[in-house]
Amino acid sequence: MIATGPTEGPPLRIIPLGGVGEIGKNMTAFEYGDEIVVIDCGLAFPDAEMFGIDLVVPDVTYLRERKEMVKAFFITHAHEDHVGGLPYVLPVFPGVPIYASTLARGLLGNKIKEHKLHNNPILALEPGQPVKVGAFEATGFRIGHSIPDAMGIALRTPLGVVIHTGDFKFDHTPVDGKLSEFHTLAQYGKDGVLCLMSDSTRAENPGYTPSERTVGEAFRDIMDGLPGRVIVATFASNIARIQQVFDAAATFGRRVAVIGRSMEQNTRIAAELGYLDPPPGLLVPKDRIKDVPDNELCIATTGAQGEPMAGLARMANRDHRFVEIGPGDTVIVSASPIPGNEEYVARTIDNLFKNGANVFYHTIRRAHVSGHASQEELKLMLNLTKPKHFIPIHGEFRMLVQHGRLAAELGVAPGNIFIIENGQPIEFFPNGSARRGAAVESGMVYVDGLSVGDIGDIVLRDRRALANDGMFLVVVTVDKQSGNLIGQPEIITRGFVAAPDDPVIQGAIQRIKQSIENPGDHIAESALLKAQIKDGLSQYLYERTRRRPMVFPVVVEV
């Protein structure tokens, strides 16, 4: 059917505010009449060119301008790229409830406490139990992912059901035994799905993603008969992975110490809520590991991405309080490097080998599987739900393109497949048609230190310039009457060249003197003298060094 515009009643608008055309900071708004509900609100980590930025969160200008319309946040699971934006966004929406499943509520509660956000009630959204918010009704369905209790959300709207998969894979042998809800998805497909929004992270990968259970088998193979300590580094939130470390260690009579702030916190919460089940006597406090013989000890820790401040890197650099890794130790890096982290991971692995440890890592023994669906699973999702329209989400643009191709192969009408970017609404009309709406404001907001949003592109451009060529500060004192230089120019450089006796510095001083001695017509204006010094000096420095430090002239008139 060709998109023909509205016939009667308001349209349903799906507005991606994050995670579409990029990896990270997932967020989607659904608007019908004067009501908006939101699925997820994540963060992203800065790329290499975002100097000094700590985090990136979605630009929610569109929602801020419609504050009173926002009725609820629904959470698919408690990974940072789905909930990490909440602490920065919630203050704009006091009183708006957050709906999440049990484990997500547990992990979120901690986050709310840390950020002192108590104005938003956290309410239950459990699989199969519909929650009605205005014209919307949200029902979670259980789905496989690298954290327990992950859900997709079926959002019933006046114009039909939208299926939002969240992050997912179809794991036929999940560690916690809780299967993805194949039957629920099949039923939705039978009843009719207006639109499927599906995870594209691994849309480039043919075949199936292996079961999480295969990782446990790899752990056992590696630990079997090993005489020394085993250190397993993985993601702090991957509770199923940590359970498998526990199980493998128990198989070989090893006790386990969990080390690393976020992992200790997550395992505590997960164990309290019944999502993690360490056999009695298995756990050993980190300050007691010296009492355990090497061949009876297993350490689970953070830092599988090589993060310099996390457990593994510090153990490898021998500056960790409780553990130094050395000869006789075996390390399992249970992760693949996330794009951008390759150098960190490589450095950490090299340091471990240099310390004499043996290391199993992604290219040598894949003690890791992805939490995201590969092509055959994506096809299964499409064929189970049989959507009329399809919006691939959660992925860089090229992944969305590949996912869109899969949908077309399976018979979704090419005109009903929307390969879009953040801020591009899709509007669904009562006559069953859909079309692209006018783009809304969207993008990224930088978090740097305590501030959110005050860093813009100009600040980043300046940081880039300073990073590349440093700065060159010159202070000159001139006689107000005569315009003559008094004393010598004072020069301070950082990130340029170190030596004050460098010929370049001497040449620069000559050049500054020339600027002052040949002042042109406008000597009276110190702003013009500044500009003259800056231009002359910049040109001189570029000619001599092929570098462009930021030049700051300070002219003092006495």
Place this chain on the structure above:
Amino acid sequence: MIATGPTEGPPLRIIPLGGVGEIGKNMTAFEYGDEIVVIDCGLAFPDAEMFGIDLVVPDVTYLRERKEMVKAFFITHAHEDHVGGLPYVLPVFPGVPIYASTLARGLLGNKIKEHKLHNNPILALEPGQPVKVGAFEATGFRIGHSIPDAMGIALRTPLGVVIHTGDFKFDHTPVDGKLSEFHTLAQYGKDGVLCLMSDSTRAENPGYTPSERTVGEAFRDIMDGLPGRVIVATFASNIARIQQVFDAAATFGRRVAVIGRSMEQNTRIAAELGYLDPPPGLLVPKDRIKDVPDNELCIATTGAQGEPMAGLARMANRDHRFVEIGPGDTVIVSASPIPGNEEYVARTIDNLFKNGANVFYHTIRRAHVSGHASQEELKLMLNLTKPKHFIPIHGEFRMLVQHGRLAAELGVAPGNIFIIENGQPIEFFPNGSARRGAAVESGMVYVDGLSVGDIGDIVLRDRRALANDGMFLVVVTVDKQSGNLIGQPEIITRGFVAAPDDPVIQGAIQRIKQSIENPGDHIAESALLKAQIKDGLSQYLYERTRRRPMVFPVVVEV
């Protein structure tokens, strides 16, 4: 045999100065008595933390201090990571000859011209033709790699033959028909090899690296029946790859335009020397491509690593003089992203898709193979040459470890396998033993603009600080007699916050005034006042923002 130290005569010392424990800037020195010869002298590209650095070259302090001992540079092939350091190193060694094969001499000649280096003769080192330099005799042997005329070098020394593979793979169906010299290697093995130094780049990869010829098959599959233009991006130096673009294009009646400075230059030199053979009438000048119908045009260009200034990225961004890529175009990215370049490559591919082009890239259709040997080829090299000692080279530390394990599996005595880093000499003695010598000075020298080596770790540390949090410059004028502030402090920030009316700036001004009004005991000393302003301000800014900009106080006394 256990290493027992010298018995009679001088030792042979093998001294890795680059490429051992890292990827890039390959360089090895061989020292016997008072003579040194060097194999290769490459460059590396800076990692993400080397702000503003253009290139990295080996630290040759050890050679500089023994200038008169250095007799020759032998070149395995003309890739930048093997010859790119020459322009920065040669000025230290005027008159010392460079030996290289025909194509390498052609490409080097250009480099010498560009850098105005005419003090070093470039002489022939052709496969199978020994060159005697003092106590050494070097013989090149042909080996497969991603540039024609690549060689390994058999270095005959008074203590035995050392085989240095250079970069290599064993390609049984090379595009130019010139096989690796299996028989020569077998003969060396039969006669006895003192030490093998072998390429570890792909030591983590099981099996065999596919033949370069498979890439030509992929090109043909993609081009078959295609209605629009084809743009193939690859490495400018991969002459065999470019030949395959020519051949595939010719198969389907397409003409080829080569676009990109380095690729145009390399193809011209390679064609002149007979290493590239475009069928008559195939080539079309870049300013004439508008005259060729889309389905009869193929463009070969640079930028397969997503480099922002190279051909492909500019065509994708629509700011290329001759080509804008859009709907109907098909792009083949014939490369895998080198670690560190993933983000660039991803961005370029996304831009191409957004422009409406179809793109074949590393995860979708592997129109690329590595030029480096996988494990089964590395084993073949070890078994052909049967070395007594083994030094894995060209690779990060973990790759050297894996390569060392392969050698041990094949029967090289574990005590004769040296997993080392740059600057760690291995000494071979007349009694057949070998051991680690005392480490020599080595490492990296930064090239930034016109300067080589004046950028050190302090400059980089400052650049990192400026990149992360920017700078904060404050100029205050005080009365020399009273110490009172005159006028208002002037504040200039870059990379910090932009708005001069920001409350943080107002607070900072108050803090500066406090520092001046409560000067402590040492008012007379403007250096102390500066320190006081700096400390107070830094503390204030950190408390308010959790950022640490570099603070520069300028105190003017009048």
